[in-house]
Amino acid sequence: xxxxxxxxxxxxxxMEEFYTIQGEGFNTGKAAYFxxxxxxxxxxxxxxxxxxxxxxMHPLTASDVIVENADKFPGKAVVIxxxxxxxxxxxxxxxxxxxRGILTFIETSGAYPLSGNxxxxxxxxxxxxxxxxxxxxxxxxxxxxVFNKSDFKWAEEYAAMVSPTCKLYLQPEWSxxxxxxxxxxxxxxxxxxxxxxxxxxxxxxxx
Numbered sequence: 001x002x003x004x005x006x007x008x009x010x011x012x013x014x015m016e017e018f019y020t021i022q023g024e025g026f027n028t029g030k031a032a033y034f035x036x037x038x039x040x041x042x043x044x045x046x047x048x049x050x051x052x053x054x055x056x057m058h059p060l061t062a063s064d065v066i067v068e069n070a071d072k073f074p075g076k077a078v079v080i081x082x083x084x085x086x087x088x089x090x091x092x093x094x095x096x097x098x099x100r101g102i103l104t105f106i107e108t109s110g111a112y113p114l115s116g117n118x119x120x121x122x123x124x125x126x127x128x129x130x131x132x133x134x135x136x137x138x139x140x141x142x143x144x145x146v147f148n149k150s151d152f153k154w155a156e157e158y159a160a161m162v163s164p165t166c167k168l169y170l171q172p173e174w175s176x177x178x179x180x181x182x183x184x185x186x187x188x189x190x191x192x193x194x195x196x197x198x199x200x201x202x203x204x205x206x207x
Contacts, residue, residue, distance in 0.1 A: 009089035013038040014061035023201025031075030040084040077103040090116035110135040136161040171197035
C-alpha cells in the first residue's frame with residue numbers, strides 16, 4: 001500500500017536516525033544528529049545507501065518525534081540526508097528544530113526545489129540528475145564526488161555556478177579512493193580554491 005506523505009512535512013519516511021561525528025565536508029569532526037530520509041530517484045551507481053532509495057520501505061514518522069529524539073543529545077546540530085531529502089517539504093521539521101536551538105544542515109543533490117530553514121547547505125551534485133539552477137546560489141558548500149578524471153571538469157562547471165563564498169570540496173569515491181586520491185591531491189595543489197574532503201567516519205569506523 002502506497003504511503004500517503006503529507007505535503008506539509010509533518011510526517012516523513014524515516015530510514016534511520018543516529019548521533020555521531022560528521023565525517024566529511026566542511027563540518028568534519030563535529031558532533032551531529034543524522035536524520036536519513038527514505039526516497040531517491042537520482043540513482044548513483046556507487047551510492048553506499050541504496051536501501052534508502054525506496055521511500056515505501058521506511059515508516060512514516062512524525063516530524064515532532066524526530067525533533068524530540070534529536071533534542072536528547074548534547075550536540076545541537078542536525079544533518080538531514082537521504083536518499084534525497086528535498087523530495088519532501090522540510091519547512092516544518094527545520095523550523096521545529098530551530099525552535100529548540102538546533103542547527104540545521106542538509107546534504108542534497110539539489111535535484112528538487114529548496115525547502116527548509118538551513119544553517120548550512122551542502123550541495124553534492126550528481127551527473128545522473130543535475131541540480132536545479134535556482135539552488136546553486138544558496139549552497140554554502142559544494143562537494144563533488146570524484147569517480148573518474150572527467151569529474152574534475154564537471155566540478156569546475158558547478159564551481160562557476162555557486163556563490164563566491166561557497167566552500168569547494170573534492171571527495172574521492174570510496175571504492176576508487178586508492179586510484180583517485182592522488183589525482184585529487186595534485187588537482188588541489190594546482191587549483192587551491194578547492195579543498196579535499198575525505199570520508200573520515202569510514203576510517204574511524206563510525207556511522
